[in-house]
Amino acid sequence: MELTSPVSTINGLGPARVKILNEKDIFTYSDVLYYFPRKHLDRTKTNSINKLVKGESVTIIASIETFGEKPTRRGKIFQVIVSDETGLLTLSWFNGGKYIKKMIKIGQRLVIFGKVEWFNGFVITHPEIEVIDDGEVNVMSGGIIPIYPLTKEMASVGLEQKRLRGIVQFIFDSQISISDFFSKSILQKYKLIPLDRALRLIHFSDNNNDLKSAVKRLKFDEHFFLQLLVALKKYNIQKVGTKALLDIGPYFKIISESLSFELTKAQKKVIQEVHDDLKISRPMNRLIQGDVGCGKTIVAILVSSLTVGNNRQVAVMAPTEILxxxxxxxFKNEFDKVNIPCCLLVGKMKKTERATILKGLKEGKISVVVGTHALIQEDVEFNSLGLVIIDEQHRFGVNQRLKLQEKGDNPHLMSMTATPIPRTLSITYHGDMDLSIIDELPKNRIPVTTKVVDQIKIEKVYDFIKTKIALGRQAIIVYPLVKESEKSDLAAAVDAFESLSSFQFSKIKLGLVHGKMNPEEKEKVISQFNKNRINILISTTVVEVGLDVPNATIMLVEHAERFGLTQLHQLRGRVGRGSEKSYCILVKRNHSNMSRTRLAIMERTNDGFLIADEDLKLRGPGEVFGQRQSGFFQYKIADIVKDGEIIREARELAFDLVKLDPNLCKPFNKDIREVFAKKYSHYLENLKLI
Structure with missing residues (x-):
């Protein structure tokens, strides 16, 4: 048998079971071996019932004494009473009881995972349980036991824990050959065990040290191949030639000396890093990362002036029309000082106005264009595009960024983000880019005070807003949805606008803006808010970026627990831009421990990097970066939050290999190339490895 042998050749797997396995993307022996346990039970570290402590998360092996439904004020709950040699324990489910009832019977032994509570005795609510059938009692008496992820469909055809363990054992008993793609020298340098041993130990370990060695090796593999992709992408960027922008030109000095404020040391450092890139005859690929309010826009303006000073055009793309x-x-405010032609290109424009802009770009009469996705439309052509600036770059797909770059002859690329990115995430997701960090705020920025309040205190919050409005200040109130009907338990912007206009703020001028309004309507409302003709702006998260009103001093976020921490930090950044003290009020309706923990972080710090770290730990990279990018992080065993040292080592190896063998064509990289080709086949053409 081979690793590529189909699972249909495994004893005991008929068509029904094979079909279910195929639906889980398990087709071959190799797929089975890489179907890793979701956790491991250390038999020596299980808890006895008489030594349970309230609040602890425990693992228990116990037998079922009785089970059934019990009526309560909240409705019926399903309870299972279990015992070991030391006492009794109650397991409770408020839902899912019918499924649990089908899978258990009196006398069965269970492995139980959960958090201990006390209600007239020890209770675990909604525990994870695994049934140990009679044939596994001896297996469970010692060692490390793998617990695999199961679905109802798998259980319905008998693919339970014992069966899965048996399938894995069958494969190893078949004496299949598992070759390693890493050389012995690499294994020794990074203290890794061979692949065949790692795959065996991840399923069947006798002790925790063996298990840790297996986990480290398999995590290293996942991180390595992703870092290899990053290294190859960076190499391909660096080998392309472009026009070096050697001159400072006349505009940079005039604009920088005319500023009404002094640039921070961090801004000056980043501008120098970018200028150094522009002077090299290969395209820049740099990410400018900085917290809300650090001054990225003026950096972009000054870098653009350098580019225009070298007779090249600049395109600036933002994710929303507001931004x-x-x-x-x-840009126009600064470029008017030196007569640099600058225009705006967005989706809905008059045909004549748009035609004039397109003609000016094609003929080179317009030096700088700022726009949205409208910039990547086919009829947009440039005379000499030298620099592409992407703001809030994580909101764009890779193909969208490439389309804009392809409108020039390998133009320089400068991406910007106000979302601080933890280092382990940055070197993975943005590892092909050079990184500049603006880690300093202007001296005149006054920290925003953040307060979390319960919904029952909302009237006091409204009174506070009224006092600030009376002093001439403005406020922003953000809701998660447009209309209440979208999801019944969430406050919605339209409904809130109508209610607040009629009652709490009936004598105050309110405006409403949300993503479903057409651009002209949004622009009109925001313009009125900018001019203080609107006192309170009711909005969805369309104001997360692009709103810069120094007179706005209060940000009120409804249903704050529904937002990620980085998003809340972005919203908070819409206030505190003037000389007055500003406030961010986070209203919560969910009183769970998780909600309290998350929102307390916002009260505790204004440091965007610390907030990003916490957000990543709590929600994971897929949630933080959204669904479009989440596939990038679909690891089977690796953890980008916890694996910092492993990531650094894997990155070192990947970049070293690409430096020695950029096309992975040398004999010592043959096996690595084959595995990489299977994992990232859709990238190979772009990387010119085929």
Whole structure:
């Protein structure tokens, strides 16, 4: 048998079971071996019932004494009473009881995972349980036991824990050959065990040290191949030639000396790093990372002036029209001083206006264009595009960024983000880019005070807003949805606008803006808010970026527990931009421990990098970066949050190999190339490895 042998050749797997396994993307022996346990039970570290402590998370092996439904004020709950040699324990489910009832019977032994509570005796609510059938009692008496992820469909055809363990054992008993793609020298350097041993130990270990060795090796493999992709992408960028922008030109000095404020040391450092890139005859690929309010926009303006000073055009792309218009006004304000032609290109424009802009770009008469996705439309052509700036770059797909770059002859690329990114995430997700960090805020920025309040105190919050409005200040109130009907338990912007306009703020001018409004409507409302003709702006998260109103001093976020921490930090950044003290009020309706823990972080710090770290730990990279990018992080065993040292070592190896063998064509990289080709076949053409 081979690793590529189909699972249908495994004893005891008929068509029904094979079908279910195929639905889980398990087709071959190799797929089975890489179907890793979701956890491991250390038989020597299980808890006895008489030594349980309230609040502890425990693992228990116990027998079922009785089970059934019990009526309560909250409805019926399903309870199972279990025992070991030391006492009794109650397991409770408020839902899912019918499924549990089908899978258990009196006298069975269970492995139980959960958090201990006390209600007239020890109770674990909604525990994870695994049934130990009679044939596994001896197996469970010692060693490390793998617990595999199961679905109802798997259980329905008898693919339970014992069966899965048996399938894995069958494969190893078949004496299949598992070759290693790493050389002995690599294994020795990074203290890794061979692949065949790692795959065996991840399923069947006798002790924790063996298990840790297996986990480290398999995590290293996952991180390595992703870092290899990053290294190859970076190499391909660096080997392409482009026009070096050697001159400073006349505009940079005039604009920088005319500023009404002094650039921070961090801003000056980043501008120098970018300028150094522009002077090299290969395209820049740099990410400018900085917290809310650190001054990325003026950096982009000054870098653009350097580019225009070298007779090259600049395209600035933002994810929303609100942000694009905000940038356009900032760019135009500075470029008017030196007569640099600058225009705005967005989705809905008059045909004649759009045609004039397109003609100006094609003929080179317009030096700088700021826009949205409209910039990547086919009819947009440039005369000499030299620099592409992408703001809030994580909101764009790779193909969208490439489309804009392809409108020039290998233009320089500068991406910007106000979402601080933890280092382990940055070197993975943005590892092909050079990184510049603006880690300093302007001296005149006053920290925003953040307060978490319960919904029952909302009237006091409204009174506080009224006092600030009376002093001439403005406020922003953010809701998670547009209309209440979208999801019945969430406050919604439209409904709130109507209610607040009629009652709490009936004597105050309110405005409403949300993503379903057309651009002209949104622009009109925001313009009125900018001019203080609107006192309170009711909004969805469309104001997360691009709103810069120094007179706005209060940000109120409804249902704050529904937002990620980085998103809340972005919203908080919409206030505190002037000379007045500003406040961010987070209203919560969910009183869970998780909600309290998360929102307390916002009260504790204004440090975006610390917040990003906590957000990553709590929600994971897929949630933080959204569904479009989440596939990038679909690891089977690796953990980008916890594996910092492993990631650094895997990155070192990947970049060293690419430096020695950029096309992975040398004999010592043959096996690595084959595995990489299977994992990332859709990238190979772009990487020119085929």
């Amino acid at each position: 694009a218009r905000q940038h356009y006004l900032s």
